[in-house]
Amino acid sequence: MSIAEAAERARRATDQILADLATAEQGVVVDSPPGAGKSTLVVSAAAELARNGARVMLVGQTNEQVDDLIDRLAVDNPDTPIGRLSAGAYIPAERVARHQNVTARSGVADLVDHPLVIATAAKWAMLKEQDNPWPWAIIDEAYQMRSDSLLRIARLFDKALFVGDPGQLDPFSTVETERWLGLNWDPMSSAVAVLLTNNSHIPTRTLPVSWRLPASAATVVSAAFYPFTGFTSATEADDRRMRWNTRAFHPTDVDRALETAAETGWGLYELGHRHTLPTDADAVGACAELAARLLQRGAVTVSELSPEPRPVTADRIAIGVTRTVQTAAVKRALRELGVTDVVVDTANRLQGREFDVTIMLHPLSGRRDATAFHLEAGRLCVLASRHRHACIVVARAGIPELLDAHPSAEPVHLGVPVKFPDGWEAHQAFMAHLGQHRVCAA
Amino acid sequence: MTLLTALARVEAAAVGRAQRIRTVRHVHLSDRPLVLIPLQLAGEACAPLAAMVGDDPDKPRLLTVYEPRDRGKRFEFVADLAEVILAHLDGYIPANPAPGDAENGGSGGGASAGQVDPFPDAPQLIVPNPNAARYLRLLGRSARFRRVDGEYPVRPTVPLLGRWLTHYAERAEVPGSALMLPMTTALAEHWATGQSDLEDANLGALLGWIEPPPGQTGQQAARAAEDPLRCPPAGPATDPTFDNEVLQGRMQAIRDAATSGDAAAAHRAQAAMDAAVRDQLMPTWGLMWRGYALLAALPEAAHVAEHWSWDTRSFTDQVEWQRAGGAPQARRDNAVSAARRLASLERTAQRVAIHRAYDDPLVMAEYRLTGDAFAGTVIEADPTRQDTSGKKAKLRPWITVETSDEVLVEPDGPGLRSPARPAQEAAVIAVTAAAGRTRVLLELEKGMGRSLTPSPGSVPAVGEEVTYTTLKDEFQPSPGFPSREQTPWTHGGPPREYVPADDDAWESS
Numbered sequence: 001m002s003i004a005e006a007a008e009r010a011r012r013a014t015d016q017i018l019a020d021l022a023t024a025e026q027g028v029v030v031d032s033p034p035g036a037g038k039s040t041l042v043v044s045a046a047a048e049l050a051r052n053g054a055r056v057m058l059v060g061q062t063n064e065q066v067d068d069l070i071d072r073l074a075v076d077n078p079d080t081p082i083g084r085l086s087a088g089a090y091i092p093a094e095r096v097a098r099h100q101n102v103t104a105r106s107g108v109a110d111l112v113d114h115p116l117v118i119a120t121a122a123k124w125a126m127l128k129e130q131d132n133p134w135p136w137a138i139i140d141e142a143y144q145m146r147s148d149s150l151l152r153i154a155r156l157f158d159k160a161l162f163v164g165d166p167g168q169l170d171p172f173s174t175v176e177t178e179r180w181l182g183l184n185w186d187p188m189s190s191a192v193a194v195l196l197t198n199n200s201h202i203p204t205r206t207l208p209v210s211w212r213l214p215a216s217a218a219t220v221v222s223a224a225f226y227p228f229t230g231f232t233s234a235t236e237a238d239d240r241r242m243r244w245n246t247r248a249f250h251p252t253d254v255d256r257a258l259e260t261a262a263e264t265g266w267g268l269y270e271l272g273h274r275h276t277l278p279t280d281a282d283a284v285g286a287c288a289e290l291a292a293r294l295l296q297r298g299a300v301t302v303s304e305l306s307p308e309p310r311p312v313t314a315d316r317i318a319i320g321v322t323r324t325v326q327t328a329a330v331k332r333a334l335r336e337l338g339v340t341d342v343v344v345d346t347a348n349r350l351q352g353r354e355f356d357v358t359i360m361l362h363p364l365s366g367r368r369d370a371t372a373f374h375l376e377a378g379r380l381c382v383l384a385s386r387h388r389h390a391c392i393v394v395a396r397a398g399i400p401e402l403l404d405a406h407p408s409a410e411p412v413h414l415g416v417p418v419k420f421p422d423g424w425e426a427h428q429a430f431m432a433h434l435g436q437h438r439v440c441a442a
Numbered sequence: 443m444t445l446l447t448a449l450a451r452v453e454a455a456a457v458g459r460a461q462r463i464r465t466v467r468h469v470h471l472s473d474r475p476l477v478l479i480p481l482q483l484a485g486e487a488c489a490p491l492a493a494m495v496g497d498d499p500d501k502p503r504l505l506t507v508y509e510p511r512d513r514g515k516r517f518e519f520v521a522d523l524a525e526v527i528l529a530h531l532d533g534y535i536p537a538n539p540a541p542g543d544a545e546n547g548g549s550g551g552g553a554s555a556g557q558v559d560p561f562p563d564a565p566q567l568i569v570p571n572p573n574a575a576r577y578l579r580l581l582g583r584s585a586r587f588r589r590v591d592g593e594y595p596v597r598p599t600v601p602l603l604g605r606w607l608t609h610y611a612e613r614a615e616v617p618g619s620a621l622m623l624p625m626t627t628a629l630a631e632h633w634a635t636g637q638s639d640l641e642d643a644n645l646g647a648l649l650g651w652i653e654p655p656p657g658q659t660g661q662q663a664a665r666a667a668e669d670p671l672r673c674p675p676a677g678p679a680t681d682p683t684f685d686n687e688v689l690q691g692r693m694q695a696i697r698d699a700a701t702s703g704d705a706a707a708a709h710r711a712q713a714a715m716d717a718a719v720r721d722q723l724m725p726t727w728g729l730m731w732r733g734y735a736l737l738a739a740l741p742e743a744a745h746v747a748e749h750w751s752w753d754t755r756s757f758t759d760q761v762e763w764q765r766a767g768g769a770p771q772a773r774r775d776n777a778v779s780a781a782r783r784l785a786s787l788e789r790t791a792q793r794v795a796i797h798r799a800y801d802d803p804l805v806m807a808e809y810r811l812t813g814d815a816f817a818g819t820v821i822e823a824d825p826t827r828q829d830t831s832g833k834k835a836k837l838r839p840w841i842t843v844e845t846s847d848e849v850l851v852e853p854d855g856p857g858l859r860s861p862a863r864p865a866q867e868a869a870v871i872a873v874t875a876a877a878g879r880t881r882v883l884l885e886l887e888k889g890m891g892r893s894l895t896p897s898p899g900s901v902p903a904v905g906e907e908v909t910y911t912t913l914k915d916e917f918q919p920s921p922g923f924p925s926r927e928q929t930p931w932t933h934g935g936p937p938r939e940y941v942p943a944d945d946d947a948w949e950s951s
Contacts, residue, residue: 026931125921147933148781152923154930175787177615185777185933187784198934277445325812328850 003304006209006234014041017205018048021136027160029142029192029204033231034221034385035212035354038163039069042140043076045161050080050115054135057157058118061141065352066120067093069140073116074099083111085119121145125152133158139191140164141352146171147194148187162192167225167385168351169378182415193417208232212354212388214240216265224429225381227421235304240265242357242389243309245298254286254293257439261357261390262299266437273397276366278322279329283365286394286441287319288333290359291342301356301389312389314341316356320383321346322363322374330361347382358387362395364427370406375423380430393434400431444808447634455636458659460651464632465802467740470620470750472566476530477730479570479723480577482678483510484685488580490519491680491689494723495526499731506719508696508712517596520585524603527567531606534565535761564621564750564757567610568734570645570676570726571626575614577678578622582607586770587946601770608771609760616787618749618794621757625733632740636660645729646673652736676726688718745797752790773946777933778926785921796913800861806909810847815911816882818845825901828894837894839886839901840871843908849873849880851912858884858910863900865889868910884910 001009014037020028032038042058049056058073060066066084073082074096084096084104092104103111108127111117121139137157139145143164173188180186184197196202210218211234218233242262248255253269261267269290271282294317300309319330319342330344343355347363360383363374384391408424443451450461474497483489489510496502503526507519569575586604588596610622620628630642635651641664642648650663658666667673670681680689692715699708775783799805799815809815822842829838851858851870858868866889874881891897902908929936 148784148923151777151781151930151933152921154932155924155928160932173784173788175617175784175791177787179615180775180780180784183774183780185780187777187781191932195932198932328813 001209001232001234001236003234003239006211006232009208010037010211010234013205013208014044017041018045020203020205021045021049021161022052024159024203025201026199027162027195027202029162029196029202030164030207031166031204031229032163032207033167033210033226033229034165034381035210036207036231037209037211038140038165038207039072041207042069042138042161042163043072046073046116046138047077047080049136049138050077054115056116057124057134057137058116059121059124059137059139059145059153060118061121061144063090063120065141066118067096068352070099070102070118071095073118074102077101077116080116081114083108083114083117085111085117085123087123121149121153124156125149127156135159136161138163142192143168143190144171144351145191146173146187147185147189147191150191150194151185151187162195164192165351166192167221167378167381169348169376169382178413181413206231209234211235213385214265214387214389217385217387217391220266220430220433221381221385224426224433225377225385225421239304240389241302242312243300243302245300245311246296248297252293253439253441254289255297257392258290258294258297258299260437260439261392264437265390266434267390267392268434268438269392269394269441270438271365271394271396271441274366275368276396278366279325280366280396281329283361283394283396284326284329284333287321287330287359287361288337288339290392290394291317291319291334292337292339294357295339299357303388312356314339315343317359318343318345318350318353318355318357318386319359319361320350320386321361322379326361347379350386351382353386354388355386356389357392358383358390359392359394360384362393362399364399364402365395367402370402370424370427372408372410372423375406375408375427377421377423377426380423380426384430397440400428400435403427403431443639445811446804446808450634451636454634454651454660458636458661459654460633460635460648460660462632463634463804464740465804466743467737468631468743468746468798468801469623469628469737470566470742470746470753471623471734471738472563475566475568475623475734476527477568477727477734478527478574478578479676479726479730480574480581480678481680481719481723482577483507484680484682486510488577488584490516490523490581492719492723493519493523494720494727495523497530499727502724502727504716504720504723506712506716508715509693514594517585517588517600520581520600520603521597524597524599527603527606528599531565534561534563534757536561558758558762560751560755560758561761562754564754566620567622568730569622569624570730571643572624573643574676574678575611575622575624578607579611579614582609582611583773583946587773587942602764605764605770606760609756612771613753613756616752617791618797619753619756620746620750621753625730628737629733632737635664637664644668645676645726645733649729649732649736653732673725674722676729677723680722684718684722689715692718743798743801745794745801749794749797769940770942772940772942776926776937776940777929778923782923785923789918789920793915796915799911799913800864800915803909806861806911809911809913810909813848813850814913815909816843816845816847816849816851816880817907817909818843818847818879818882820902820904820906820908821881823901823904825896825903826894835894837890837896839890839896841884841886841902843882843884843910844876844879845882846879849882851882851910856912857914858912859914860902860908860910862908863889863902864915866900882910 046056082102086104088106096102105111134157137160139162141164142162143166171190185194206229210231213233215233215237222230257267257269299312302309321327327344450463454461476497479494481491483491490507491510492506494502494504505522507515509515582604585600586608588601590598613619613621626643626645626648629648633652646667647664650667651660654660654663675681695711699711799809806815820841821844824840827840828835853870867887868884871883871885890900927936
């Protein structure tokens with residue numbers, strides 16, 4: 001598929017959604033695979049609704065997401081006044097402050113003449129009851145929103161557009177209880193799940209093409225994590241290339257892993273089998289070394305955005321991990337190698353972000369067992385779908401065997417829809433593909 | 443399982459004895475708890491077979507259902523059990539509310555919860571294991587909707603006990619609550635054994651590890667406890683061999699006697715069944731009081747009294763609700779009450795975890811391993827340092843802590859607290875590495891008195907061992923939820939008014 005064709009398909013999907021909005025009785029749900037233009041859709045839907053005279057409340061889940069969205073909205077709609085509801089102590093980020101048409105206030109009364117008002121769900125929930133509900137709400141990252149959070153803000157609006165990525169991590173709770181399983185309003189499930197259970201007539205649309213993922217990744221991610229809806233890459237294999245400015249002198253295993261990834265889009269840097277703590281020093285060190293070596297060798301990328309080779313700078317590289325202790329350990333290892341600005345974070349916090357190259361410390365690396373937490377499909381999906389060019393996975397050997405030894409044995413509950421894709425199955429599919437790009441560390 | 447618990451388990455397996463993983467007791471123990479060991483009939487979700495109950499180790503009371511498959515007999519048993527439990531509960535309820543209280547909270551029709559002063563204490567129920575708690579929840583559910591009139595009437599104490607069992611079972615889900623305490627959970631929280639969590643749910647095996655008989659290792663004692671003849675299961679499920687070889691015969695004898703109408707034979711058969719069931723329950727009864735003594739010997743943690751006050755509050759509110767004629771607890775939560783309960787559970791879980799870390803260096807050690815805390819020695823202190831950048835000079839002492847812990851806090855990161863001085867805030871100014879150790883420069887604020895000289899002891903002195911952590915028990919406003927009538931369309935709209943129905947008593951979970 002050429003880029004023009006992809007753009008045409010995406011445009012048709014967006015037009016359909018905007019038409020749905022005009023006729024919707026209560027709302028529309030839009031499923032967006034990784035990098036499928038979710039923010040673009042939110043921005044055009046907001047502009048469209050505002051053009052028709054409706055005031056729109058926009059709901060993000062974190063302050064970071066809200067600020068990112070403001071930046072996008074303000075660039076595309078420089079003449080529309082945008083209100084940012086925030087806590088009193090909020091200091092606008094640089095990307096928010098640079099827009100003249102954005103006003104940050106702590107109360108909604110100060111923003112009455114702003115057609116677009118945006119805040120986190122937590123901030124919206126603190127608003128007092130008002131006489132006139134907002135005609136429209138746009139809820140971003142709705143699959144990451146817990147249903148109790150939606151319960152707190154649903155009184156504020158008449159109709160809503162829910163946008164999110166169903167393949168990413170489900171919202172979680174710090175308490176474990178089966179008390180509400182199977183109820184139509186389980187407060188621990190996602191906002192979209194509860195919305196659709198109670199309102200089955202609400203249409204669900206899917207965005208069809210991913211602008212972020214390269215062709216090498218779209219097929220793998222689509223098959224493993226979106227087995228029913230699927231999506232394709234907007235670009236073809238030749239549209240995205242990664243090269244090196246230098247040649248390795250005495251290439252090491254790290255070099256071979258980097259070159260495999262540059263060539264095929266995937267790399268598996270496999271360490272010897274061993275049971276380790278989460279902060280496995282070898283694996284953590286390998287993640288840091290891969291990033292450092294990539295910068296040393298001067299990777300450049302060519303893509304549909306720029307036919308001129310662009311260098312891969314440190315801030316375009318992410319190292320994704322599972323636990324916070326691993327974040328700290330990887331950051332320390334990077335410091336020791338003198339590397340700064342590489343983004344290191346857990347899957348939860350990498351959601352919605354995009355990089356040229358990602359390095360992933362596999363959630364099951366070095367583990368003795370595979371628990372539901374480590375098997376969660378969303379976690380792996382987030383880590384495997386942040387990159388535009390290449391993804392390198394660092395793992396101890398033996399993950400397929402570990403999976404075989406721990407088939408998912410989660411109890412099935414009455415009234416709870418079985419979740420697809422199953423994490424165990426997704427892990428197997430992903431590892432089966434990665435196995436073709438293996439480089440064994442000596 | 444955390445790293446330190448894993449280590450303690452390995453140690454326990456190596457030395458053959460359970461290892462303490464807590465320095466203090468984190469659960470409240472009543473001076474006079476009511477111990478309750480329920481047994482159920484195999485093959486049905488909620489058919490009671492027997493119970494041993496009492497607050498005196500020397501005077502267990504045995505209640506038996508001679509024909510558990512007869513529903514009438516089941517609820518006679520529940521009524522008998524209610525007699526014992528409600529009498530115990532009554533001992534904690536002040537006879538009449540003080541005259542002023544009725545004025546303050548009477549008119550709200552049960553919604554007055556939180557307005558009446560809590561009772562001085564609440565009755566504690568101790569059961570052998572989490573399964574017993576789950577079983578009592580089901581029993582409470584089947585009893586609380588029963589009618590005292592109409593078809594199949596029951597004694598008025600039956601629905602009342604049902605409400606109380608439901609209340610106790612619901613509290614058991616709340617972190618830090620000790621209103622209904624499963625013994626194996628409480629013990630396993632304080633000792634690590636050399637066996638799996640699943641095996642720890644066997645009270646006999648767990649106590650075998652914690653206190654093996656002289657000359658035996660924990661492994662040997664635990665293995666001995668797996669023999670159902672020497673150590674019958676602590677319930678609610680019974681040993682299948684006992685069911686087949688003993689129970690079946692005794693129940694048959696009771697039926698035969700009933701068919702023949704021979705009163706003397708019936709009496710003999712019932713006595714024989716009592717004896718058989720007592721043999722099953724007595725060993726567990728002894729273990730329960732041994733476990734109680736073990737826990738009681740540990741010093742109580744500082745925050746336990748506060749956690750128990752939440753339990754006392756919940757008990758008081760339930761009494762007030764019943765006095766005001768409130769309905770039994772609904773079978774399911776509606777959208778709003780579920781969200782409220784989840785918010786409160788999450789908040790409580792967080793607070794209890796922080797309290798336990800503040801109370802117990804062994805719990806705090808877990809956070810030191812994950813980088814959420816560090817412990818070290820104060821090597822420099824400037825207790826009278828002032829911040830003069832503003833209009834008015836402010837007291838902002840600086841201290842330098844040297845630690846061998848891994849330090850993950852960074853300058854400009856979140857502020858720190860010390861369990862020794864919880865009111866004081868510490869901001870990280872600088873983190874420097876020094877010969878394999880780390881030095882953290884901290885600026886202190888609050889908790890030092892009002893003048894520009896800190897009150898004595900309020901600033902850590904040079905040489906003092908201190909712990910600083912990112913864990914903070916701070917006030918958070920409780921989140922607002924819509925009222926039940928305002929349940930939004932996204933969650934199915936307002937639910938219908940809840941009216942208890944006979945169907946609610948069905949025993950499926």
